[in-house]
Amino acid sequence: MSIGTTSHSPVGATLEFHGAAGEVTGSCTLVRTEKARILVDFGMFQGSPADEARNAIAPEIDFALLDAIVITHAHIDHCGRLAMATTLGFRGKIYCTTATHDLLGRVLRSSARLQRARFYERSNGTAPWARALMPGEEPGPAPEFAPAQRLFDVPEVRDTMDRVEGVPLDREVKIAPLVSLIFRNAGHIPGAASAELCIGSGAARKTILFSGDLGPERSALLSPPHKPKGADVVIVESTNGERRRDAGADPEETLAQIVTRAAERKEKVIMPCFALGRAQLLVHRLARLHARGLLRGLNVYVDSPMAVQGIESLYRNPEYLAPELRESVKAGGAPLWFPELHYVLSKRESMAIDRMVHGGIILAGSGFMDAGPVLRHLEESIDRDDCTVMLSGYQPEGGFAWKLQRGANRAQFNGKTMNVRAHTVRVEGLSGHADQDDLMKWLGSFENKPGRVLINHGSDSARAALADRLTKELGLECTLPMREVAIPI
Ligand SMILES: [Zn+2]
Structure with missing residues (x-):
C-alpha cells in the first residue's frame, strides 16, 4: 500500500482530492489531463460546526478553467456545493444521470431554503434545538450555534441548473477534449452512478472509474451495482470499508x-x-x-x-x-x-x-x-x-x-x-452503502484487474482496512490519497 504519491503515470493524468480523503463527506476530485480539467462531485462537508465552516472556503481550483463537472448522485455530500460553481467562475457543463437531474434542482433549492432559515433563526436566536439527557445528566442552556452561512440562494441554483445535462445510464457522451463519460448504475440511491471517464483515443485510450457511493450487493429495493469490465485506475469509496454486515440481521x-x-x-x-x-x-x-x-x-x-x-x-x-x-x-x-x-x-x-x-x-x-x-x-x-x-x-x-x-x-x-x-x-441491515465484503466483490468482479486503486470517502481506518484486504486477497495496488496532493496516474 502506498500513501500519497507514486511516480508512474500510465494514464497521463493527475488527480487532486479536495475533500472526502480520509473522511466521509465533501467529495470533490479534480482530474487533469494534458488537454482537459474535470471536477468529479462538489459536495458539502457535514458533521461538526468546524466541518460545516469548511464549506464556505472555496477549494483551490480555477473554476474558469474547468471543462466540465460530473455529479455522481444527489446526496448533499456529493453535490451540495455545486451551486457555488458559477459564482466561482465555472462556465462549462454539468453532467449527471437523467434520474439525478430530476432530483438535483430540488436538493439544491431545498438546501438554499435551509441555509436561509438557519441564517434567520440563528440571527434572531430562534433556532430550534433538542438534546437527549443520559440518567443523571443535568438539562443545559440552548447550544451556542455558530453564525449560519449562506453559500448560495435560488438564483445561483437556477444558473447552475441551466448548465446541467442529464445522461442515461450506459451511454457515452463527450464532455471535454479527448474525454468522454459513461455513467454506470451504482445501486446506492435513485439516480446514483459510478462515473467512467475515458481519456485519449484508439489504442491509447485509458479509463478512470469513480465508484461514487456504491450500494450493497443485495438490496431488496435497488438494482445491484454495475459490474465493470475493467479500468486502468479505480477511485473507490470506503464509507463502510471496515464494516461487515451481520448476515443474520433481517x-x-x-x-x-x-x-x-x-x-x-x-x-x-x-x-x-x-x-x-x-x-x-x-x-x-x-x-x-x-x-x-x-x-x-x-x-x-x-x-x-x-x-x-x-x-x-x-x-x-x-x-x-x-x-x-x-x-x-x-x-x-x-x-x-x-x-x-x-x-x-x-x-x-x-x-x-x-x-x-x-x-x-x-x-x-x-x-x-x-x-x-x-x-x-x-x-x-x-x-x-x-x-x-x-x-x-x-x-x-x-x-x-x-x-x-x-x-x-x-x-x-x-x-x-x-x-x-x-x-x-x-x-439493522438498512444501509444504502456497500459493506467491506460488497466492496471486495465489486472490485473482484472486474473482468480485467484494475491497474491501480485509490481509496477515498472513508475514515483513515476504513481505508486502511479495505486496502489491506484488496492488496492481500486481490493483489491490487492501493493508494490512500491525501487532500490537495496531486497524484499522477
Ligand atoms: Zn451517497
Whole structure:
C-alpha cells in the first residue's frame, strides 16, 4: 500500500482530492489531463460546526478553467456545493444521470431554503434545538450555534441548473477534449452512478472509474451495482470499508415486530430517516408488510417532500430498481404503493399528523435526529409510552439518537425538559452503502484487474482496512490519497 504519491503515470493524468480523503463527506476530485480539467462531485462537508465552516472556503481550483463537472448522485455530500460553481467562475457543463437531474434542482433549492432559515433563526436566536439527557445528566442552556452561512440562494441554483445535462445510464457522451463519460448504475440511491471517464483515443485510450457511493450487493429495493469490465485506475469509496454486515440481521422481521405491536396497541412509530435512500428502502419494506397483512390499517406518513420525490423518481426511472420491481413497474404496477401510504408535503400537514391519536408510522428527517420535522414529532410524543422510536444506521457520537439508543431518559426541546417514555428499537441491515465484503466483490468482479486503486470517502481506518484486504486477497495496488496532493496516474 502506498500513501500519497507514486511516480508512474500510465494514464497521463493527475488527480487532486479536495475533500472526502480520509473522511466521509465533501467529495470533490479534480482530474487533469494534458488537454482537459474535470471536477468529479462538489459536495458539502457535514458533521461538526468546524466541518460545516469548511464549506464556505472555496477549494483551490480555477473554476474558469474547468471543462466540465460530473455529479455522481444527489446526496448533499456529493453535490451540495455545486451551486457555488458559477459564482466561482465555472462556465462549462454539468453532467449527471437523467434520474439525478430530476432530483438535483430540488436538493439544491431545498438546501438554499435551509441555509436561509438557519441564517434567520440563528440571527434572531430562534433556532430550534433538542438534546437527549443520559440518567443523571443535568438539562443545559440552548447550544451556542455558530453564525449560519449562506453559500448560495435560488438564483445561483437556477444558473447552475441551466448548465446541467442529464445522461442515461450506459451511454457515452463527450464532455471535454479527448474525454468522454459513461455513467454506470451504482445501486446506492435513485439516480446514483459510478462515473467512467475515458481519456485519449484508439489504442491509447485509458479509463478512470469513480465508484461514487456504491450500494450493497443485495438490496431488496435497488438494482445491484454495475459490474465493470475493467479500468486502468479505480477511485473507490470506503464509507463502510471496515464494516461487515451481520448476515443474520433481517430488517424486515424486526420491522414486522414493530408494526405488529404498533397495530395492536394503536401506537405511533417514528422512523427518522434520510430522504434519499433510507426513506425509499423503508417504504418498500412497509409495502411488503402490507402485503403480508401486518399493517392492519396502520397509516404510514412520508413526511418529506424530498423522500416523496425519491419514490416517484423510481417509477420514472425503473432501471434503478431491483429486477423484480423493475418488471412490475414496466408492467404498470406500483410496488412502492399501498393503501395506507400517505405523502406529507407541507408543514401544515406535518403538524396535523403530529397530533393524530390513532397510531401510525411517521417517516421523517433528519436521520440523525438533529434537525427537521422529526424533532417536532419527537417533542409531541417522546413522553408517551404508546410511541416507538426506530433507530437505524450510523449515529454521530453524543448526538440525540446516539444517546437515545444508550438509555437517555429525558430530553430537552427548545428549553422544555421532558421524560422519555417512548420505546426505542434498533433495526439493522438498512444501509444504502456497500459493506467491506460488497466492496471486495465489486472490485473482484472486474473482468480485467484494475491497474491501480485509490481509496477515498472513508475514515483513515476504513481505508486502511479495505486496502489491506484488496492488496492481500486481490493483489491490487492501493493508494490512500491525501487532500490537495496531486497524484499522477
Ligand atoms: Zn451517497
